[in-house]
Amino acid sequence: MPVFEAHIPAGRYSDDVKIALADALNQSLVQGLGIPEGDRFIMLTEHGPNEIFMHPTFMGMQRSDAAMFVICYLGSHRPTEDKKSLVAAIERLVTEALGISGDDVFVVLVPVPNEGFSFGRGGLPLADVDPKW
Amino acid sequence: MPVFEAHIPAGRYSDDVKIALADALNQSLVQGLGIPEGDRFIMLTEHGPNEIFMHPTFMGMQRSDAAMFVICYLGSHRPTEDKKSLVAAIERLVTEALGISGDDVFVVLVPVPNEGFSFGRGGLPLADVDPKW
Amino acid sequence: MPVFEAHIPAGRYSDDVKIALADALNQSLVQGLGIPEGDRFIMLTEHGPNEIFMHPTFMGMQRSDAAMFVICYLGSHRPTEDKKSLVAAIERLVTEALGISGDDVFVVLVPVPNEGFSFGRGGLPLADVDPKW
Numbered sequence: 001m002p003v004f005e006a007h008i009p010a011g012r013y014s015d016d017v018k019i020a021l022a023d024a025l026n027q028s029l030v031q032g033l034g035i036p037e038g039d040r041f042i043m044l045t046e047h048g049p050n051e052i053f054m055h056p057t058f059m060g061m062q063r064s065d066a067a068m069f070v071i072c073y074l075g076s077h078r079p080t081e082d083k084k085s086l087v088a089a090i091e092r093l094v095t096e097a098l099g100i101s102g103d104d105v106f107v108v109l110v111p112v113p114n115e116g117f118s119f120g121r122g123g124l125p126l127a128d129v130d131p132k133w
Numbered sequence: 134m135p136v137f138e139a140h141i142p143a144g145r146y147s148d149d150v151k152i153a154l155a156d157a158l159n160q161s162l163v164q165g166l167g168i169p170e171g172d173r174f175i176m177l178t179e180h181g182p183n184e185i186f187m188h189p190t191f192m193g194m195q196r197s198d199a200a201m202f203v204i205c206y207l208g209s210h211r212p213t214e215d216k217k218s219l220v221a222a223i224e225r226l227v228t229e230a231l232g233i234s235g236d237d238v239f240v241v242l243v244p245v246p247n248e249g250f251s252f253g254r255g256g257l258p259l260a261d262v263d264p265k266w
Numbered sequence: 267m268p269v270f271e272a273h274i275p276a277g278r279y280s281d282d283v284k285i286a287l288a289d290a291l292n293q294s295l296v297q298g299l300g301i302p303e304g305d306r307f308i309m310l311t312e313h314g315p316n317e318i319f320m321h322p323t324f325m326g327m328q329r330s331d332a333a334m335f336v337i338c339y340l341g342s343h344r345p346t347e348d349k350k351s352l353v354a355a356i357e358r359l360v361t362e363a364l365g366i367s368g369d370d371v372f373v374v375l376v377p378v379p380n381e382g383f384s385f386g387r388g389g390l391p392l393a394d395v396d397p398k399w
Contacts, residue, residue, distance in 0.1 A: 003202070003239075003241055007309050015182065015183045018183040018184065019183055019186075022183075022186040026186075036191075038188045038190070038191035039188070039191060040186055040187070040188040040191070041186070041187050041188070041202075041239060042185075042186040042187075043140050043180060043184065043185055043186075043202060044180065044183070044184040044185075045178065045180065045184070045311065046181075046184075047309060047310065047311065048312075049281065050281045050284040050285055050288075050310070051284065051309065051310040051311070051312075052308075052309055052310075053285075053288040053292075053306055053307065053308040053309075054306070054307050054308075055304045055305070055306040055307070057304070058302075058304035058305060058306070058385065059385035059386070059391060060385075061385060061386040061387065063386070069269070069307075069309060071339075073204075073241050073243065074382075080381050080390075080393050083381060083382060083390060083393070084390055084393065087384045087388050087389070087390055088388040088389075089388075090384075090388065091384070091386075091387060091388030092388060102386055102387040102388055103386040103387060104386065105384070105386060105387075105388070106269075106307060106384065106385060106386060107383070107384035108269055108339050108378060108382060108383055108384075109378070109382035109383075109384075110243060110339065110376060110378055110382065111378070111379065111382065112241060112242070112243055112244070113244065115213050115216060116207075116216060116241060116242035116243065116244065117240070117241055117242075118220045118223075118224070118238070118239065118240035118241075118242075119191065119192035119193075119194060119239060120192070120194040120196070120224075120235055120236040120237065120238060120239060121194065121224060121235040121236060121238075122220050122221040122222075122223065122224025122225060122235055122238070123220070123221075124213075124216060124217055124220055125192060127213050127216070127217065136335070136372075136374055148315065148316045151316040151317065152316055155316075155319040159319075169324075171321045171323070171324035172321065172324060173319055173320070173321040173324070174319065174320050174321070174335075174372060175318075175319040175320075176273050176313060176317065176318055176319075176335060177313065177316070177317040177318075178311065178313065178317070179314075179317075206337075206374050206376065243376060245374060245375070245376055245377070246377065248346050248349060249340075249349060249374060249375035249376065249377065250373070250374055250375075251353045251356075251357070251371070251372065251373035251374075251375075252324065252325035252326075252327060252372060253325070253327040253329070253357075253368055253369040253370065253371060253372060254327065254357060254368040254369060254371075255353050255354040255355075255356065255357025255358060255368055255371070256353070256354075257346075257349060257350055257353055258325060260346050260349070260350065
């Protein structure tokens with residue numbers, strides 16, 4: 001149940017590339033954390049000119065007009081090692097899918113307890129089980 | 134001060150239905166948690182084709198092209214029982230308002246300490262009082 | 267690495283004013299928390315009619331159709347005093363930049379551990395250092 005929001009420049013990517021981006025984010029869970037492939041829950045939001053602002057070089061990057069944000073609502077039980085693995089997988093797979101630089105992929109991992117995810121029908125199926133995913 | 138973001142398919146709902154959706158989310162607080170009706174703070178975001186991705190059956194659901202995300206910034210003092218009550222109310226009221234299946238309502242409850250909500254004028258009125266709402 | 271999302275009424279602000287809003291949010295970090303000016307990471311999202319709902323008077327405000335949400339992903343190590351300083355700076359600088367009332371600026375501070383921020387290249391540079399920013 002990690003859920004992704006990708007915030008991308010408007011009009012830059014075709015439908016096929018948007019699907020490839022969703023696949024990349026889904027695969028970052030599979031390859032980075034061993035999460036089942038069916039766990040695929042992603043939103044994309046397009047932002048027009050002067051709606052995405054990133055400093056061009058802060059923290060040693062060389063950012064371009066392809067710069068994007070990835071927000072990930074991640075189970076709060078995840079230790080630092082899992083976060084490192086996930087972020088590395090996101091960067092690798094998203095840069096491949098979009099043909100952009102890793103410098104342009106900014107990620108925020110927002111911790112959410114597993115009991116805070118409802119997959120539908122008004123239930124919280126992970127509230128009373130050991131953390132997974 | 135729970136604040137909602139609803140992420141919905143673009144062009145699917147009229148203005149009247151959008152207002153009904155906002156009412157439903159507001160009422161989920163009133164009916165699910167006993168929060169005052171005036172506590173009504175909601176954003177809707179439309180997503181075009183290939184901008185919302187949800188696995189069609191993961192965790193036993195039958196999702197359709199009406200599938201939507203509800204993100205709720207919820208006071209971090211809320212116990213599991215409150216979360217169960219709130220999510221059940223969201224599912225019940227949103228499906229009534231939109232005429233969609235409960236399988237299509239994915240919810241994420243993001244914990245935020247009450248001291249992190251400013252209702253305006255640059256203040257944090259809940260920072261120095263017992264948790265409420 | 268505080269990251270901002272500003273959710274604003276669609277079509278209301280010119281490109282120049284959007285840039286001024288981004289500058290205001292960036293300066294709220296500089297002036298409110300002593301964060302370096304280069305730490306400028308901001309998204310703006312426009313919402314159409316019936317896509318932003320705020321109660322007109324709840325908690326003693328007089329809100330208008332200029333009402334907006336500011337979501338800030340803030341280091342979870344920040345104490346209440348820092349949050350107060352930041353929210354006051356956001357309100358002061360955003361109202362100056364947009365020419366709106368402080369009653370129209372709703373802020374949510376979402377705590378994110380510093381190890382959850384990747385500035386690019388798939389790294390988590392703040393995972394193994396003392397909290398800063």
